[in-house]
Amino acid sequence: MTATAVHDVAAGRRPAVRLRKLEDERWLALALLSPTAVLLGLFIAYPFVEGVLLALSDARVGDPGHFVGLANFAKLWDDNIFWTSVWNTFWYTGVTTVFKLGLGLWLAMLLNRHFRGKALVRAFILLPFIIPTVLSTFAWKWMFDPTFSVINWTLFNLGFITQRINWLGDPSLAMSSIIVVNIWRGVPFFAISLLAGLQTISPELNEAAAIDGARPWARFWLITWPLLLPVTMVVMLFSVIQTFADFQLVYVMTGGGPANATHLFATYAYQIGIGTGLLSQGAAVSLAMFPFLFVIVVIQLLYIRRVEVR
């Protein structure tokens, strides 16, 4: 085999010059990376620059506008709805992340055993994460409908409420309702990822600690949690960024209402930029997300690196 192959080359099937260049790792790397570089450059880097320019102008739909400096951001500074959406975004991200982590970890530990039908349960549990968010959110919106709500029916028949609850129409309840749906959608992702992490922890560690007399809580905090930390941090990184920049869930559930009480960065940017056509103002709202995202990414990447080094 070796002999014939070498013979083939020696016999002088001369590869084209272009192909011979690919023998050089640098040229090959360039060739392999260029399709990616073109697409990402054209549809990420270029829009980013364009977005900054847009946010510094007074463009509207059909009017390219002029450079106005930081006027758009100054306007946002005095905009109450903008500050509401900033606060909402942090609240939404913080609360959902805590619950997703807690419930996801719990579910992962429930699944980290041998029982009949485990594969089936695991497959079904991921459904909320797989099914398109917009479509499943409609099911929730229908479940939260004040007049036809199955949730109201259940609570009423269990004796918890005596009159209807307007889940999405009441400003003080709407955000909580949205948070519930986000947690519902996110728990499976946490559970399955953390389960994969749990499976890499040798059960012997736990058993040895149990023999030495460690109680279940101590075993969890001193063995499982530290060993799971690297996976947890990466899962959190993805989840926090996705949640911070969320759009579809709020768009379907409330559209930012009632009375702009549930806007996030993204839905507010959509309402201004696309809804009313103030492109520059909308781009500024979107872009205001960037410093926060940047800080989140940097902190978490540094933390992940530290954990990995240790």
Added chain:
Amino acid sequence: MIEGALWRRWMFYNIPLILFVFVLLFPFYWMIVTSFRPDGELYRPWNAVNYMPFWTNKPTFEHFRYLFEETDFGRWMVNTMFIAVTSTLISLFCGVLAGYALARLNFPFAGSLGTMIFITYLVPQTLLFIPLAEIIRNFHLGDTPWSLILTYPTFLIPFCTWLMMGYFKAIPKELEECARIDGASRWKAMLYIIIPIAVPGILSSGIIAFTLSWNEFIYALVFLSSPQEKTVAVGVTSELIRGDVFFWGSLMAGALLGSVPVAIVYSFFVEHYVSGLTGSVKG
């Protein structure tokens, strides 16, 4: 795992697990029941005496009929499928090549390029949708499937690249060296030896990329405007809600049918999906 008596096992494991499964799956059950419920039963307030939440005695296909006869639902399904498949293929092509280069080749700036791709992986669509809408308009791609086919790879490629890097790194270098000694050229060794070994990884990335692009919403919402060009998620949102009137039966029927392709793909490749998901987390 250390478990105690039977009652403890039920108390601490089985009952919580059953509750989790119930809550996670109930909305889908609700979706299914609603889509077969006749309107008369559907719009009966929850405090009415004959409110029947969990079952219907008169199932009807009326909502599905409405969906196919009165709206472009069939078109939306075809559009979504075409867009999801094409953008997945483009992303796989780019991602596999880029992942190979970053994982196995020595060249200047390899490390910083890898970091850059990881960072684009973290750029959310909502950060760039407004300038991107302008660019799509300038390129005359607005209201065509290509506006999505070309922009979806921006979040799919980084994901595929990242996942494929993990798979390529796990393949021993010796395999490639053997092929080189046997006379294969650099790129032939990649094409005929390494990429075939990485097929499970390619499958995983492909499935996840497909579900991600089926799931995408904001670009589709902003870039498409005419009813017959829309994707399922956008079509259902914009055509089955008229002002304040929600066509709940058809909405749920549309949501159900719109979920079916993803659910089928997922059910055939659960193991690949899960390994891809967890692989992307391990990095």
